[in-house]
Structure formats: structure tokens, C-alpha cells
Amino acid sequence: MSIRFENVTKSFLDRKVLSDLSFSTRDGEILYIIGKSGVGKSVTLKHAVGLIKPDSGRIFVGSHEVTSLNREELMPVRRLCGMIFQQTALFDSMNIFDNIAYGLRSTGLDSDALAARVSEVLSLVQLDSGVLDKLPCDLSFGMQKRVSLARTIAPSPAYLLFDEPTTGLDPIITNAIGSLITGLSRQLGTTSIVVSHDMESALSTADRIMLLDNGGIAALGTPGEIRQSTNPLVMEFLAEINDTPEAGTSRTPCIWRQDEQSYREYRRAIHHDDPLDIEEVDK
Amino acid sequence: MKTVAEYEKELRSLAMPLWGRVLHHLGKPVAEHGATVREFWHLLRAVLIRLPRRPWRRHEIAISVVHIGIGSMPIITIATAFAGLVVTNEIAWHMREALGTISMIPGFTAQFILRELGIAIPALLLTAKVGASITAEVGTMKVTEQIDALRLLGIDPVDYLVFPRFVASVFATACLTLFAVAVTMGCAISVAIVRYNFSILEYLNAVRHFIGLADIVCALVKGMVFGGIIPIISCAYGFRCKPGAEGVGTATTNAVVASTIAIILLDFVLTYLFSLVL
Ligand SMILES: Nc1ncnc2c1ncn2[C@@H]1O[C@H](COP(=O)(O)OP(=O)(O)OP(=O)(O)O)[C@@H](O)[C@H]1O
Numbered sequence A: 001m002s003i004r005f006e007n008v009t010k011s012f013l014d015r016k017v018l019s020d021l022s023f024s025t026r027d028g029e030i031l032y033i034i035g036k037s038g039v040g041k042s043v044t045l046k047h048a049v050g051l052i053k054p055d056s057g058r059i060f061v062g063s064h065e066v067t068s069l070n071r072e073e074l075m076p077v078r079r080l081c082g083m084i085f086q087q088t089a090l091f092d093s094m095n096i097f098d099n100i101a102y103g104l105r106s107t108g109l110d111s112d113a114l115a116a117r118v119s120e121v122l123s124l125v126q127l128d129s130g131v132l133d134k135l136p137c138d139l140s141f142g143m144q145k146r147v148s149l150a151r152t153i154a155p156s157p158a159y160l161l162f163d164e165p166t167t168g169l170d171p172i173i174t175n176a177i178g179s180l181i182t183g184l185s186r187q188l189g190t191t192s193i194v195v196s197h198d199m200e201s202a203l204s205t206a207d208r209i210m211l212l213d214n215g216g217i218a219a220l221g222t223p224g225e226i227r228q229s230t231n232p233l234v235m236e237f238l239a240e241i242n243d244t245p246e247a248g249t250s251r252t253p254c255i256w257r258q259d260e261q262s263y264r265e266y267r268r269a270i271h272h273d274d275p276l277d278i279e280e281v282d283k
Numbered sequence B: 001m002k003t004v005a006e007y008e009k010e011l012r013s014l015a016m017p018l019w020g021r022v023l024h025h026l027g028k029p030v031a032e033h034g035a036t037v038r039e040f041w042h043l044l045r046a047v048l049i050r051l052p053r054r055p056w057r058r059h060e061i062a063i064s065v066v067h068i069g070i071g072s073m074p075i076i077t078i079a080t081a082f083a084g085l086v087v088t089n090e091i092a093w094h095m096r097e098a099l100g101t102i103s104m105i106p107g108f109t110a111q112f113i114l115r116e117l118g119i120a121i122p123a124l125l126l127t128a129k130v131g132a133s134i135t136a137e138v139g140t141m142k143v144t145e146q147i148d149a150l151r152l153l154g155i156d157p158v159d160y161l162v163f164p165r166f167v168a169s170v171f172a173t174a175c176l177t178l179f180a181v182a183v184t185m186g187c188a189i190s191v192a193i194v195r196y197n198f199s200i201l202e203y204l205n206a207v208r209h210f211i212g213l214a215d216i217v218c219a220l221v222k223g224m225v226f227g228g229i230i231p232i233i234s235c236a237y238g239f240r241c242k243p244g245a246e247g248v249g250t251a252t253t254n255a256v257v258a259s260t261i262a263i264i265l266l267d268f269v270l271t272y273l274f275s276l277v278l
């Protein structure tokens, strides 16, 4: 149940974007990929689901070797994966209901179960059912991001890939979406890769953080290790957030709070630790 | 700020001989158009293979038929009506000059309309109206990652986007061709009656000797071929669209230009082939 890159290399025309990239996620973990704009974060995510083929190297999703599969064989693997695209990628000719339900139709749910599931995921992303018959262009960008989150989690994928789920949003929605991602990952036990610029939320929610630079890994470690790192790029990213004022402000996501008990149990079962302890270690 | 390497590269390219620079600048667009041509063949093959398989996506096809067919009727009516008004006058003038008689107007007009005018005009109008909108739509979907999102939901974009438009366009263009021929003929006949004193029975009787079922079948085949290549070319350009509003704009322009040229070339080829067979 992990995503594994082995010596992946990719160039576009004469520009080498990924060079010999190797990493793998652990079961049920949240891996943040951080890096400067244009470093190849989105390209890395798209490789994982076979939307881009590497020039060389191999990529595994669970036991499937994505790089050796053809278009038809990729379909079942892609159904295991949910991906939030950087630009929301909602189907703009369909209303919100159809957008969310589209991926569910192939699962053979009857129409009642379908509608129930749609309103369930909609409430998870804190939108009310009034938006269901609207078109994506009638919603604000933050609402579109949340709809795309709902669309992605609706079929309960085993792997979640987020491409900058919070970039360009106000801090309140950023927090809400950040907490949603973590809460969902914790509750459903999915393996998540989150691409982001935002070191602060990475430090507070990631299990491990990976810094990309020049097509390779500049640093990889737990938030604690990243904080101690002497890598110049890491320190550059850390410097950005070190002067944030209220260091004591808890970024504990609201979903965790709602369901703290089950989250703690989940953490104990999977990671043999307690979330609140971790937060103290991190601070 | 340019890096040293970029400056060096620029210097090297300036040091290239003139023909080298010309080739360098030509090479990229040629390579890009080559890639689009490959995309075109790939889509055409995929759609033709898909054709005998079920389900047929009736809902999407119906929507496209309404959009392409009904939506294009006003512009096609106006354009072909005026073409019909002009064509009788033109042919009458030439006949008077060359033959000294206008008795052959019905036969010549009918053949000209059924072979070229009533088919090429709607096809070229559809290129501009339908082709452009398909490229813009598919291109925007590509740029906003909607096509990637489709793939990720396990939906084949060819199946979802290209196939319904292809079927709808073939069907709608065949119907529109017949419609356009009828409108053009109607207008041509009314000019002949009003201005050149033909009676309607006399006119239709003369037409009957010049036009057979084969002509109508040829017109339909041409219409269907044109109707088939417009969405495929448009989708090919849409799928290869570059990011940004400019990318969508360029792709749309290129698609309309390419479809227009393709229709004119195919018209020539098909007319030649039919002349061999008939
Ligand atoms: N389809 C493509 N064709 C050509 N070049 C591409 C393509 N996709 C990405 N690139 C190039 O690869 C590089 C990495 O792009 P990518 O989208 O992964 O950046 P990113 O790290 O996600 O940046 P951002 O944070 O701005 O989203 C960029 O230089 C981009 O121009």
C-alpha cells in the first residue's frame, strides 16, 4: 500500500525536470512534497498515476508497476487513486452534483445511495446542498477547491494525491482544507501525498516532508528532522515561517477536534503514538 | 535575468549560418504540426474502432446533434439562400454569352449545387462555427486539467469527448447538406421562375434529366466525410493545446485553418474519385 519511485528521470524538450528521483511512501502516511515553483512537483504527482510517462525509471502504486501498464490496464490502478488538481479541474459543463457523482457511477451504486454519498462528502468539505445544482463557474475558487476535494474522496480511494490544495486561498479556508485533508487521511487510513509551498502547514500535518530541488531530493524527514536540518534550501523555507507571530496558536484541525477520540485511536493503532504528544515534540 | 548558459546558446544560434537559422525556426512548427497530424490519425483510428461497440453515449450524442445541427441552421439557411440567388443569375449570364440560350439553366444549376455549392458552403461554415467551438472547448479542458481528471476517473477522453461529437457531426452534417441543397435549389428555382420565366414543372422536369440518385448519394457521402473530419481535426488541436488563453486561441485558429484546407483538398479528391466511378 505505498507509492514508490525508482530512479525516475524525465525531461521536457531540453529541460531536465526529474533526475534519478527515488522515494517511497509508507502505509497510511501523509508525505508533503515541498519545493520552489517549477521544480517539478506537479510532474511528480502526475507520474504516480501514469498521466506522464518517465523517460526512464519505474513507479509502483501498491503492487502495480504503473510504468509498464498500457491505457486500459491503468484504469483499475487509477480508480485506486484520487487526485486534486492544482486548478481544481471541475468539469465545467456539469453541475456540482454530476461533478461529484460522475466518478461514482461506475461503482454501481443505485441513485439513492449515490445521492446520499454525494451529500455525505459535501458535508465533509463543509458545503451545503444548495450548491448541488450550480455550475462550477458560479462558485468561488475556494468552494471549487472544496468541490474538487469532495469529488476526489467520494469513491474512497486508497491513495490521495493533492496538488497544492490550499494555494491562493485565504487563511481560514486554507486552515479548513488543511484540516480536512489530514482528518480524512487519518480517518480513512489512506496514503496521501500533498504538494505544497506552505512549509508551515507541512510541519504541522505531515508525517514526513520531502524537499525537491534540481530534480532530486534536497531533504527528506519527519517535521522534527526537517526543523533541525542545516540544508540551505530547508533553512530558506523555514526562515519564511519562523517570524510568524502567535507560535502558540494551535493549528489542530477542526475535524480532528470533532472526532478527536477516533483519531487518537487511529494514531495509536497505526503509528503507536498520540497526536497530541507529537504536536508537543514538534513545538 | 538570463543565465550565462542561455546567453551562450543565443550567441551560438546567432553564429549559425542563415539556412541553419531558418531551419531552426521552421523546425519547431513543423514538428508541432507533425505531432498534431499523428494525434489526428490516432483519434480517427480510436473513434472508428469504437464505432461498433456499445454503449453509444446517446445522451451526449443527442446534445451534440442539437448543438451542431439545429444550432447551425440559421447561418446555413442565410448563406446558402443567397448562394442560390446568385448562382442562377451567374449561370444565365454565362449561357447567354457562350451558347446564346438559357434553356439549360435548370440542369447546370442543379448539378453545380448538388456537386459543390450545396456541400462546400455548409462544410466551410461548420468548420468556422462548430470546429472552432470544439477546439476551444477541448483546449480549455486540456489547459485546466479537466482531461487529466477524466482519465483519472477511468474515463477515456476519446470515448467521452471525441466519439459523441464525431457521430453527431457526421449525422448532422449529412442532414444539413441535404437541407442546404434544398434551400439553395429553392432559391435558384425562384430566381429562374421570377426572372427568366421558367414554369416550375418545366424546371423540375429539366432537372430530372441531369440529376440521378447517384448524385444525391455522392453529396451525402461528401457531407458525411466533411462532417467526420471537422470534429477529429478540432479535437486533435484541442488535445495538443498549449497552456493559457493564448494557447487556446492559437489552437482554435490552427484548427479552423487546417479543417478548411482539409475540406478543400478532400473535396477535390472525392470529386475526382466519384468522376472515376460514375
Ligand atoms: N506537459 C509539459 N510539457 C513541457 N514542459 C512541462 C510540462 N509539464 C511541466 N513542464 C515543465 O516542467 C517543469 C516543472 O513543472 P511543474 O508543473 O511540475 O512545476 P511545479 O513544481 O508544480 O510548480 P508550481 O509550484 O508552480 O505548480 C516546468 O518547468 C514546466 O515548464
Ligand SMILES: [Mg+2]
Pocket (backbone or CB within 6 Å): A041, A042, A043, A086, A163
Ligand atoms: Mg504545480
